[in-house]
Amino acid sequence: MFSLERWQEIFETISKNKLRTFLTGFSVGSGIFILVILLGVSVGFQNGIENQFQGDAENIINIYPGETSIEYQGFNEGRRIQLKNDDFDLITKGISNEIEFSSSMYQIFAGLITYKNESGSYRVEGVMPDYQFLEKADIIEGRFINANDLKVSEKYVVIGNRVKKDLFKNGSPIGKQIKISGLNFKVIGVYTDPGGDREEGRVYVPLSTAQIVFGAGTDIRSMGFTLPKEDNYDLALKESSAFAAKIEQLLKKKLQIAPLDESAINISNNIENTKEIYLLISAMRVFFWGVGIATLLAGIIGVSNIMLIIVKERTKEIGIRKALGAEPLSIVAMILHESIFVTAISGLLGLIFGLILLEVVGPYIELDFIRNPSVNFNIAVSTLVLLIAAGAIAGFFPAWRGAKIKPIDALRDE
Amino acid sequence: MYSNTTMMIEIKDLHKSYKMGKNSLHVLKGINFNVKEGELVAIMGSSGSGKSTLLNILGMLDEADEGSYTLDGVPIKNLNEKLAAQYRNKFLGFIFQSFNLINYKSALDNVALPLYYQGMKRAERMERSMAYLEKVGLAKWASHKPNELSGGQKQRVAIARALASDPKVLLADELTGALDSTTSYEIMDLIQQINDEGRTILVVTHEEDIAHMTKRIVNLKDGVIIDDKFVNQVRAIQNV
Ligand SMILES: Nc1ncnc2c1ncn2[C@@H]1O[C@H](COP(=O)(O)OP(=O)(O)OP(=O)(O)O)[C@@H](O)[C@H]1O
Ligand SMILES: [Mg+2]
Numbered sequence: 001m002f003s004l005e006r007w008q009e010i011f012e013t014i015s016k017n018k019l020r021t022f023l024t025g026f027s028v029g030s031g032i033f034i035l036v037i038l039l040g041v042s043v044g045f046q047n048g049i050e051n052q053f054q055g056d057a058e059n060i061i062n063i064y065p066g067e068t069s070i071e072y073q074g075f076n077e078g079r080r081i082q083l084k085n086d087d088f089d090l091i092t093k094g095i096s097n098e099i100e101f102s103s104s105m106y107q108i109f110a111g112l113i114t115y116k117n118e119s120g121s122y123r124v125e126g127v128m129p130d131y132q133f134l135e136k137a138d139i140i141e142g143r144f145i146n147a148n149d150l151k152v153s154e155k156y157v158v159i160g161n162r163v164k165k166d167l168f169k170n171g172s173p174i175g176k177q178i179k180i181s182g183l184n185f186k187v188i189g190v191y192t193d194p195g196g197d198r199e200e201g202r203v204y205v206p207l208s209t210a211q212i213v214f215g216a217g218t219d220i221r222s223m224g225f226t227l228p229k230e231d232n233y234d235l236a237l238k239e240s241s242a243f244a245a246k247i248e249q250l251l252k253k254k255l256q257i258a259p260l261d262e263s264a265i266n267i268s269n270n271i272e273n274t275k276e277i278y279l280l281i282s283a284m285r286v287f288f289w290g291v292g293i294a295t296l297l298a299g300i301i302g303v304s305n306i307m308l309i310i311v312k313e314r315t316k317e318i319g320i321r322k323a324l325g326a327e328p329l330s331i332v333a334m335i336l337h338e339s340i341f342v343t344a345i346s347g348l349l350g351l352i353f354g355l356i357l358l359e360v361v362g363p364y365i366e367l368d369f370i371r372n373p374s375v376n377f378n379i380a381v382s383t384l385v386l387l388i389a390a391g392a393i394a395g396f397f398p399a400w401r402g403a404k405i406k407p408i409d410a411l412r413d414e
Numbered sequence: 415m416y417s418n419t420t421m422m423i424e425i426k427d428l429h430k431s432y433k434m435g436k437n438s439l440h441v442l443k444g445i446n447f448n449v450k451e452g453e454l455v456a457i458m459g460s461s462g463s464g465k466s467t468l469l470n471i472l473g474m475l476d477e478a479d480e481g482s483y484t485l486d487g488v489p490i491k492n493l494n495e496k497l498a499a500q501y502r503n504k505f506l507g508f509i510f511q512s513f514n515l516i517n518y519k520s521a522l523d524n525v526a527l528p529l530y531y532q533g534m535k536r537a538e539r540m541e542r543s544m545a546y547l548e549k550v551g552l553a554k555w556a557s558h559k560p561n562e563l564s565g566g567q568k569q570r571v572a573i574a575r576a577l578a579s580d581p582k583v584l585l586a587d588e589l590t591g592a593l594d595s596t597t598s599y600e601i602m603d604l605i606q607q608i609n610d611e612g613r614t615i616l617v618v619t620h621e622e623d624i625a626h627m628t629k630r631i632v633n634l635k636d637g638v639i640i641d642d643k644f645v646n647q648v649r650a651i652q653n654v
Contacts, residue, residue, distance in 0.1 A: 005536065016518040320514045323475060325503020325531040325579070327496045408475040411514060 010338050024306045024339075025346030028390060031299025032347040035292035035383060036354025036375055042288030044365060044373030046281050059229065059236060060134050060270045061244055063251075064222035072258035081255060081264050085218040090254060091225075091247055098243055103128035104223040106210045108181075113203065115167040115178045122163055123202045124180055126210020134224045135193060137204075142174045142189030145206050149188075153208040158189040160200035180205070183213060233278035240271045293386075300390045307339055307398035311405075318402050319410020328403040335402050339395025340388065347387035351380065420486070422583060422614045423449040423472065428481035430467055441467045442478070443637035449583075449616065454609040454647075456625035457618045459634030465618040466587055468634070472616065473506055473585045474498045486582050503531050507576030511588035513568040515560040521571045522547060522556040528579040546574040550604060566597035573604060577613075584608070586617040590624055595653075602627045602650035623648075 014021045065081035088104040111124035131137075132144040140161065149156050157178065164173050173187040185205065193199040211217060227243055230236035244267045251257070257264045311318070318331055326334075355375060362373045430442040441464040449455055457465050470476040471483065474490060483490045485505055493501065507528075508514075515524045525543035534542075547553050550570040560568055569589060576584055586605070590598035602624060609615050609629075617628060625631050626648045633641035 005530065005533075008536065009530065012523070013518070316514070317516050320516060321527065321531070322499060323473075323502060323508055323514075324528045324575070325499050327499045327531075329496070330531070406475075408470055411475075411510065 006333065006337060010334065010341060013334075013338060014342065020306075020310060021342055024303055024310070024342050025349075027302035027306065027346075028296075028299045028343045028387070028394070029346035029350035029353075031296045031302075031390075032350035032383060032387060033354045034295045035386075036351055036380075037357065038288050038292045038295070039379050039383075040354070040358040040362065040373040040375045042285055042373075043375065044362070045284050045288075047373075049277065049280060049284075059226050059240060059274070061225045061227075061240060061247075062222055062268045062270070063224070063247060064266050064268075066263045066266050068257055068261055069263045070258040070261045072261070073256045075256060079264075081257070083220045083223065083251075085220060087251060087254065088220060088223050090250055091223070094250055095243070095246060098227060098239075100226045100228045101130040101133045102223070102225045103131040103134055104207060104220040105131065106207055106214070106216050106219060106221050108210075108214055111180050111203075112182075113163070113167070113178055113180050115173075115176065118167045120163070120166050122160075124210065125202055125204050126207040126214075127204050128207055131204065131224070132191070134226060135199070137191040137193050137199075139189050139191050141172065142187070144189055144191070145204060150206045150208050153212055154206055155183065155185045155209055155213075156188045156206065157185040158191060158204040159187055160202050161190060161192045162197050162200040163203055164190050181213070231282070233275055233282070236278065237271055237275075240269055244269050296386060296390060300394045303339065303343060303390070303394035304397055307335065307395055308401065311335060311398040311402045314402075315405055315410045318405050319407045322405070322407035323411065331405075332399040332403045335399035336392065336395040339398070340391035343391030343394060344387055347390065348384075351383055351387075355380065420451045421448055421484075422451045422453070422486055423447075423616075424482075424484040425472075426482045428468075428471065428483065429479045430464075430471065430476075431479060441637055442471075445481070445637075445639060447632060447639060447642065449614060451582075451614050452609070452612050453630060454606070454615045454628045455617070455630045455632060456628040457616060457632050457634060458620060458625050461620070463634040464637050465620075465634055469585055469587050469616065469618050472583075473508060474502050499531075503528060503579060505582045507579065507581040507584045509569070509572050509576050509584065509586035509589045511591040513560070513565075513572045513592075515568060515571060515575075517560050520557050520559055521552060521563065521574075524560070524571055525575045525578050528575060532579060543574070543578055546578050547571070549577070550574045564597075565593050566600060569593065569597075569601050570604065573601070573608070577608065582614060584613060584615040586615065588618055588620075590619070590621070595623075598624065599627075599650045599653040603654060606647070606650055623653075 063083075065083050068075065068077050068079045068081065071077045083104070085104070092099065092102050105125055105127050107123060107125040109123050110121045113120055113122050127145065128150060129144065129146050132139070137144070142158070144158055145156065157180065159173060167173070167178065168176070173190060176187050177184045178187060179185070180203070191200070205213075207220070211219065225243070225247075227240055230239060248265055248267060251265055252259055252261070255264075321331065358374055365373055425448070426446055428442055428445040429440070431438045431440045445468060457468065459465050467476070471478050474493060477493075485501075488501075490501070516527070519527070522540065522543050525546055526539045529539040529542060544553065544556060547556050550573055552567060552570050552574070555563060555567060560571070563571065589605075590601055593601060605615060605617070606627065617624070619625055626645055627650050628645070629647050630642070630644045632639055
């Protein structure tokens, strides 16, 4: 149907009627542009909301031990459970492919920290590199703890912004030595936390270092995990509940805890508290798609109208073509082809401009509720598919009208 | 009388009315007429006598209500739009009073349009169109748009276009109606040359001098043929 000859014919028509082509294209091009920007902003909103609503990753699963309540395998009830490094390893090695981020932790709730004449009491947490993402700690200076720090038990510390303000006032703390419980630690980073002041009044050290310094051996206090994000709340809840159940089962078996014991292992699944956020985000997404599609639809109707006017303007030409032997189908094909071609090209331009704008300006946008608006590949592809459909829809009615024009009537009107 | 040559057009008892609301205007009231291959016929009559209506039916741009029409042995009946388009393309060439060229296409591209709808490849199309432009003396104007051409030149382009698909019959409605008399005679000279080569041509006109440059004059009045006679052809070249 799309022969080379017709491409030449269409191209000739388009290039010799530039203004008309521009007007047609502009409608769809700007429609797509707005759609892309809207979708980008919607992603930005989502980022912003996620950032605003809580201090921790919304799908975090925390595990901390308690006391047994059931006598089991020769152990009395009331036994304190102590988690160790190998319990954490058991989980990360056993079901690693389901995990996005994971960290175990050992903390001291009130550690005395001093720098020169300033001092204060802060929570000291021994953590792993992933902990940054579990806590949503944003590094504003230096860096977070890395795998190597952990391996060689560096005496490094990452301090919260509040700790920095307390101890260092306005100076940069990076590279300075501070004392934690009398031992020297080098400050390697400063973080802020959307959880606010309370969560910025902590310092992080490598887990292995904390275990040595506080004489904890291989003990850990708790561990946290996140799973890869799901778009849909119900699915996210299902996956994360299943994951929690699996951890519980693994740990109970290893630590010889009765399967029905409810107090020995505590699992807090944060996702259960975040239903509203998921709902808000999906409502937001529906809203933006809705507005976007409506914009695009307006564009399609615009093009359709312009094409109708074009067909009317070309009535005589169509009459001439028919008198010379154009079949009705070839008139339909001509108009549809032109419409699809023009919408596709102009829409593509709109898409590209939209993407460029988001790419260039997006990262600079850090408002409270909009962060880093961007559009992913899938959305770009869906928009492209929409485009072709738009061209076909926009061309259909005019084409149909064009095909119905009788040559004799067309030639008569002067 | 017509035994030796092929009958190109045969129409019998042709009727046509236009319906306008409740009224109906009976325009053609039983036309009978035949045209042999190679004839050059003028259709005359006062304004509103139905000349254009008849020509449109012959051109398959419109359909008769009653009667039969046979073109080169092919009965033209119950055509759907697609078939009518194909027949027009294969059998007929049109020349109009108002030229009906496509204004954004060059003279050459205009001539090539019927060939495009025949599915001819571009290179061949262009070569052939060029040959016809040369025939009407406009080779040098091939790349010009219609608005850069004089009326006579436009009509020459239209004639080249009508000829391009090598049709059996040329149908011309007031082809000199928009031209001054000198230019009209030049165009008629071209028409005569084309007829000399054996092409069948029908021209609708209300100008006596133009009609006498054909070989036969058919007179329409109130929807019927009142007179149909062969005439001594006046060569247009003598008047130029
Ligand atoms: N589409 C139409 N609808 C209604 N009436 C029509 C239509 N076309 C033509 N007529 C009428 O039919 C009659 C014949 O028209 P036609 O165009 O055939 O005349 P004509 O002989 O070509 O006249 P002219 O010399 O003015 O061109 C006229 O009265 C005209 O008004
Ligand atoms: Mg007329």
